[in-house]
Amino acid sequence: MKTTNNLLLFYHLIDKGSFSKAAEHIGLTKSVVSKRITALEQALGVQLIYRTTRKLTLTEAGDVFYHHAREVYNAVQNAEDAMSGLGESLTGKIRITVPTISGELILPEAIAAFSQQYPDIHIEMDLDNRFVDLVQEGFDIAIRTGAMPDSSFIARQLVQARWVICGSPSYLESHGVPTQPNDLTKHNCLGYSFQETVANEWLIEDKLGIHTVKVKGNFTTNNASALRGAAIHSQGLVYVPKILVAEDLHNGSLIEVLDNYVAKSLGIYAVYPYTKQQPMKVKLFIEHLYQYYQKYRDKFK
CATH class of the missing domain: 3.40.190.10 (Periplasmic binding protein-like II)
Structure with a gap:
């Protein structure tokens, strides 16, 4: 119950959003994944997810457990990145939520340059002017403008x-x-x-x-x-x-x-959740954004 495999299984289930997609990603059958999650809940003595025919919803306990599972997943990814030399073998997805104005200016050029350097990293950019909850909606980074309220998030200023x-x-x-x-x-x-x-x-x-x-x-x-x-x-x-x-x-x-x-x-910031094990690909992407925005800082002032 307390093995890394159980944590990773739960992470992939929530990340993919369904038993079938998680099973396909991991290489198991849907029934096996379902049975292992049920056994996990029984061993923990709490319900982790609400199951409906349309979607999975985290319970309060499930939300806490997911954050720990995500840290384990990120730690494993960092270890794999370190063993591979942190080179072009970096893979995976970075989800970023961006206000419309930022998505139409410097950011597309910055992403294109990053993708040339790391072609196996998939950038998924969502243009949305609403205030997105990064953790609840599964985003790695948000680009935000203005004063940053005190929170559990980290905000790195890209440019003024x-x-x-x-x-x-x-x-x-x-x-x-x-x-x-x-x-x-x-x-x-x-x-x-x-x-x-x-x-x-x-x-x-x-x-x-x-x-x-x-x-x-x-x-x-x-x-x-x-x-x-x-x-x-x-x-x-x-x-x-x-x-x-x-x-x-x-x-x-x-x-x-x-x-x-x-x-x-106003300051423009890259905002991301605090984690002890931030994926290397996210670290590289944030640093790349900072360098790119600084390159064009004269156009901002």
Whole structure:
């Protein structure tokens, strides 16, 4: 009951999500896997999973047991990596959850470079603007922006991202260039709804200190690329991370305004659960992301 095999069996069952998939992965029959899990529960004296025809759900005891099983699995993987020299033989899957804006910018290029170096590691990236529970949903890493709350997770800052207010040359020619924050009330300010403040409150710094200015406009979206497109097509001003429009500012498609008043600058972090036995492939991936974001840090500030 207390062997490593039982822990690994339970880990694979939860990781794969069904008895049939776990049995196929391990090379056993479904009935054997089911009997061994039942025997494991009887030996422990607790129920580990709720079984239904559609899915497996962890009990409270099962959730605790799974975390220990995952640490054993990671320890075994690390040992195998060490014996193989930590070279291109690294294999497996890394699941990463990413806000839409990050998934459309530096990250795809960084992942492509990582995959060239470690072609046998499969990166599974999920674009989602909601706050994902890494442990419950089985993700290895999350890319998150802003202040990190105290938790059992570890957050490594990849880069500091400054925000900018900008508009197209034709829009500014038609509506004038704002020279102070109060001028924003006279402009069509397009809202980005995926941020910690509401879309129509822009963070600025002036003689009153750091505060928000209420703005208004005829377009709001939670998609940063759509917001950028609207600005390029002269619909109004936008307040977005500089990295989103760095090339547009460079080639003149957009022009930054009120640069001395913008107060928003947020850290971008790789967040991952604390574990004593973090898989080597995850360590390598996080370090790769850090180096890649640092390579382009001038575009963020």
